[in-house]
Amino acid sequence: MKEMTVKSTIKNYKVYISNNLNEFFDVIKTYENNGKIFLITEDIVYKLYKDTIKSIESKVNCSTFCFENGEENKSIDTVKKIYDFLLENGANRESILIGLGGGLVGDIVGFTASTYMRGIKFINIPTTMLSQIDSCIGGKVGYNYNGVKNLIGNFFNPQFVYVCPHFLDTLNDKQFKDGLGELIKYGVIDSQEFYDYIRNNYKDILMKDKDKLIYVIEKCLNIKKNVVEQDFKDTGLRNILNFGHTVGHAVEISSNFDISHGEAVALGTLTALKISEHKFNISTDIYNSVEDLIKKLGLHTTCKINDYSSFIATIRHDKKNDDKIRFVLIYGSFGDYKIKVEVSEDEILRALKESIDK
Ligand SMILES: NC(=O)c1ccc[n+]([C@@H]2O[C@H](COP(=O)([O-])OP(=O)(O)OC[C@H]3O[C@@H](n4cnc5c(N)ncnc54)[C@H](O)[C@@H]3O)[C@@H](O)[C@H]2O)c1
Structure with missing residues (x-):
């Protein structure tokens, strides 16, 4: 079993990565616990x-509450249902919530734990590729409100995170590939070495080879850990994790969410690389290589943008943008990034036409 510690001003916690789900029981035994345990999924x-x-x-003596899946249920109603379940079952300040599921479960159960009785313990067991390589650490928890994603939320760290890649075996192709969009992002922002690892091992990754998955999960979580340890509250450096997301979010929204988040991030990565070429004169080889990798991983590299003015308006409304549109860009090779680079509408339009909307 692999183990890493994520340090934070509010609480340090461990992330365990293991191929064996039974090791979870050995881990939980090592944490002092006097309260009731509730599993939420x-x-x-x-x-x-x-x-x-x-x-x-049976092994940790807990009871389970299950809510309906789907982004539309990442809502205050679901949070209230969990509060009711906890109250009815005598949850108190010593209680622990285990969130078992993808990023949605992690966000909503983490939020509930952060607010119930001003905060109780939370254990995260992520079960999707996206949640295992990304959302299970970093402390962002919350739910959607009035159609705005993650409008209500908190920064709250778990007691520990337990990552087991065996859960990924039951993901369908689309759900698994959704996580691969974020994986490519991590390769681009980290280093030539990690990017090459993904490229050289893409077939095994697609076959869900457990050793390769453990390698990339640990690597992505380490990249995110290094960023969130320096900027937990997302006021500067953490912006790097948003690489590919500025255009990605607009693609997601303008497709009415037909294009999944990960797929949209892969497309947004291409546009960000094209803008990087124009602004910083980086080699076209980077764009060509990433485009080829995205194809090899079975994700789309193009998408038709029907209405450019509403597309740009969506980018402008992104909560990460102030009056200026800002991108994370690459100025040299893999891993050489600049955050919050101002980019004009014309520069975005030109890059879109030369990248994903060819
Ligand atoms: N907190 C963060 O830092 C952070 C970062 C990125 C995304 N998020 C949030 O995460 C959510 C997206 O996460 P996600 O992609 O994991 O989505 P998700 O949790 O909705 O899961 C996607 C689908 O996979 C299914 N699923 C989950 N585990 C499975 C398994 N092992 N086998 C088969 N099916 C399984 C789910 O039922 C769902 O249908 C969004 O709500 C997003 O806002 C949070």
Whole structure:
């Protein structure tokens, strides 16, 4: 089992990465616990992992609450249902919530734990590629409100995170590839070495080879850990994790969410690289190589943008932008990035036409 510690001004915590789900029981035993434990999950994960959940229930003596999956249920209503369940079952300040599921479960259960009785313990067991390589650390928890994603939220760290790549076996192709969009982002922002690792091992990654998955999960989490340890509250450096997201979010929204988040991030990565070429004269080889890798991983490299003015308006409304549109760009090779670079509408339009909307 691999182990890393994420340091933060509010609380340090460990991330365990293991191929063996049973090791979870050894880990939880090492944490002092006097309170009741509650496992919170959503219906799809519940159905797929009923036996695992039963075994957690019996081994750590916990009861389970299950809510309906789907981004539309990342809502105050779901948070209230969890509060009700906790109250009815006598949860108190010593209680622990285990969130078992993808990024949605992690965000909503983490938020509930951060607010119930002013904060109780939370254990995160991420079950999707995106949540295992990215959202399970960093402390951002919350839910959507009035159609705005993650409008209500908190910064709250778990007691520990337990990552087991075996959960990824049951993800369908689209869900798994959704995580690969973020993986490419990590390769581009980190280093030539990590990018080459992804490129050289893409077939094994697609086959869900567990050793390769453990390598990339640990690497991505280490990259994120280094960033969030320096900028937990997202006031500067953490912006780097947004590489590819400025255009990515607009692609997601303008497709009415037909294009998934990860796929949109891959497309946004291409546009950000094209802008980087224009602004910093970086080699076209980078763009060509990333485009080729995205194709090899089975993600799209183009998308039709029907209405440029509403596309740009969506970028302008991104909560990460003030009156100026700012991008994370690459100024040299993989890993050489600049955050908050001002980019004009014309520069975005030119790059879109030369990248994803060719
Ligand atoms: N907190 C953060 O830092 C952060 C970062 C990125 C994204 N997020 C949030 O994460 C969410 C997206 O995360 P996600 O992509 O994991 O989505 P998700 O949790 O909605 O899961 C995607 C789909 O996979 C299913 N699923 C989950 N685990 C499975 C498994 N092991 N086998 C089969 N199916 C499984 C789910 O039921 C769902 O249908 C969004 O709400 C986003 O806002 C948070």
